[in-house]
Amino acid sequence: MADLTIRNLTATPLELKVVERFEGHPVSSKGTSQGNFTSRITGIFNSSSVAPHVQPQGDVRDRKEVMIPIGKFETRETDIRAADPGREVLRLTFESDGHRYQIDAPSSSPRCSVAKKLDDGPNEYTCVYVQSGSCLAIFSSAHLSSWMNQLHSDYPLTALSIPGTHNSPTCHVALPSVRCQAVNVREQLDNGVRFFDIRVSVNIDNSDLSLVHSAFPISLTGNKYFHDMLKDVYAFLDANKSETLIMSVKREGTGRGTDHHLSKYLKERYCNDGTKWFTKSYIPKLGEVRGKIVLLRRYANDPVLDGENGGTGFGLDCSQWPDNCADEMTGSGIARVQDFYDVDQSHNVQKKIDLVRGHLERAGEPVYNHRDAPPEYKPFFVNFLTASNFFNANCWPEKIAAKVNPAIIEYLCLRHGAIGKGPAGLAIGDARTGIVVTDWVGQGGDWDLIRCVVGWNAKLQLKAVVCLR
Known part of the structure; x- marks a missing residue:
C-alpha cells in the first residue's frame, strides 16, 4: 500500500x-x-x-x-x-x-x-x-448555502471559482436524453450552485417562456415556465443576501419567436427590477451583485436595447457563442469556453475529460491583482463537463456524468493547483476553477463536485489579506 x-x-x-x-x-x-x-x-x-x-x-x-x-x-x-x-x-x-x-x-x-x-x-x-x-x-466548503459570504466584495466575478449546472431546471420526469439534473433549482442553490444554464422557447405574441432542452419540454407532465422558476431563485436570494447567481439565457425550442422577441420580453417583464437583476454590460464585482441575478445572454438583443446602460447594451453579451468547442472565446471576449458536447461513442468520453482538465488548468493560471487590475477583469472561463448524444443511450447526460464527474473530482483533489501536474504544465496562478458547469450533481446527496469547486475560493481568502487591506 x-x-x-x-x-x-x-x-x-x-x-x-x-x-x-x-x-x-x-x-x-x-x-x-x-x-x-x-x-x-x-x-x-x-x-x-x-x-x-x-x-x-x-x-x-x-x-x-x-x-x-x-x-x-x-x-x-x-x-x-x-x-x-x-x-x-x-x-x-x-x-x-x-x-x-x-x-x-x-x-x-x-x-x-x-x-x-x-x-x-x-x-x-x-x-x-x-x-x-x-x-x-x-x-473549507461546508456552508454551501452562503459560501460567497466568506469572499471580499471587491473581487470581480471572473476571479471566483463558481459551480454551475447545465440545463439547470431539467430535474423533472422527462426523456432520458432531456433530463440533466437530479434535483430542483432551489436545492441546487442551497448546495452552492451559482451559475444556471437556462433554455427557453419563445412565442411571437406571448411573453410566457417555457423551459426547454433543445426542441423538447423539460417535463412530460406539462410545461414548466421561466417565471415560476424565478420565484424559487428570488426566495433563495432574499434569504441569502450574500449570494449572487449568474444566469445564462438562451433561446431554443419550437416557438416561432426570435432572439429579438426574447430580449424585449426579458427587459419588459422579467429583468426590469434593478433590486433583483444586474443587466449592465460589464463584469461586476461581487459587492455590486449580492442578492441579485446577473444576466448573461446567449441571444442577440433587439436594436431598441442598444441604447441601454449608456449605449453599452443590455446584459453581458455572449450572443456569439462558439459551438462544440474545445477552447474558444465568445465574440465579446467576456468568456473563454470549453463546450465540446458531441460525444458520439462512449469511449470518446476520455477526450471530454481531457478537455475539461485542460480548461481547469487554463482557468487557474491567471493572477488577479486588486490594485493593478483593469476595470473589467476577464474573461470568464466557462467549462462544461456535459455532453450527450440523443441516438446513443450510453451517451445520455446521466451516463456521461457518471464518468466525467468523478474524474474531475479526482483532478481537483490531486492535481489542480499543483505545480507540474496540469495537462500542459502551465504556471500556477490563483488556481481558480472558473465556472464549472455540471450534470447530475446532488444525486443521492452527492455534492462532492460542488464542494471541490467552492473550496478553491479559499485561495482568494489568502490574497485578501495582502491585497485588500
Whole structure:
C-alpha cells in the first residue's frame, strides 16, 4: 500500500495529531451493489452511485500520536500507510488553533458531511479521500448555502471559482436524453450552485417562456415556465443576501419567436427590477451583485436595447457563442469556453475529460491583482463537463456524468493547483476553477463536485489579506 498524502486546501494551517486504524467493512448504499466497490474514488461525502463506503468495525487496532504540520495550501506526503481498500478505515484527528477535528478516510457516509468537531472549534472542514492517489484533500466548503459570504466584495466575478449546472431546471420526469439534473433549482442553490444554464422557447405574441432542452419540454407532465422558476431563485436570494447567481439565457425550442422577441420580453417583464437583476454590460464585482441575478445572454438583443446602460447594451453579451468547442472565446471576449458536447461513442468520453482538465488548468493560471487590475477583469472561463448524444443511450447526460464527474473530482483533489501536474504544465496562478458547469450533481446527496469547486475560493481568502487591506 502507498503512504497517505494530505492536501490542506484551506486558508488555515492544520496539524495531524492522532492516527487510528480500524478494521473496515464495505457497506452498500441504496441502489449500490457490492460489485461497485472497485470504484477509484472514495469520499468523506461521496456519491452512492460511484463510490464505496467503508464502516469501521470493533475497537481501534492501532493508535499513534503524531505531529505532522500542514500549512495553508500545502501538500504533505506522510509515512502513514493508507487504508487497505475496502478493509480498513483511518481515523485522523487534526488540530487547528487549539481545536480538534476528526475525519474517517474512507467514510461510511453516502451523503455530504463535514469533519467531526471534538470541541467547540469554529472551523468547518469537508474532505475527499481519493483512493487511487491515497490522498486526503481537505476543503473549507461546508456552508454551501452562503459560501460567497466568506469572499471580499471587491473581487470581480471572473476571479471566483463558481459551480454551475447545465440545463439547470431539467430535474423533472422527462426523456432520458432531456433530463440533466437530479434535483430542483432551489436545492441546487442551497448546495452552492451559482451559475444556471437556462433554455427557453419563445412565442411571437406571448411573453410566457417555457423551459426547454433543445426542441423538447423539460417535463412530460406539462410545461414548466421561466417565471415560476424565478420565484424559487428570488426566495433563495432574499434569504441569502450574500449570494449572487449568474444566469445564462438562451433561446431554443419550437416557438416561432426570435432572439429579438426574447430580449424585449426579458427587459419588459422579467429583468426590469434593478433590486433583483444586474443587466449592465460589464463584469461586476461581487459587492455590486449580492442578492441579485446577473444576466448573461446567449441571444442577440433587439436594436431598441442598444441604447441601454449608456449605449453599452443590455446584459453581458455572449450572443456569439462558439459551438462544440474545445477552447474558444465568445465574440465579446467576456468568456473563454470549453463546450465540446458531441460525444458520439462512449469511449470518446476520455477526450471530454481531457478537455475539461485542460480548461481547469487554463482557468487557474491567471493572477488577479486588486490594485493593478483593469476595470473589467476577464474573461470568464466557462467549462462544461456535459455532453450527450440523443441516438446513443450510453451517451445520455446521466451516463456521461457518471464518468466525467468523478474524474474531475479526482483532478481537483490531486492535481489542480499543483505545480507540474496540469495537462500542459502551465504556471500556477490563483488556481481558480472558473465556472464549472455540471450534470447530475446532488444525486443521492452527492455534492462532492460542488464542494471541490467552492473550496478553491479559499485561495482568494489568502490574497485578501495582502491585497485588500
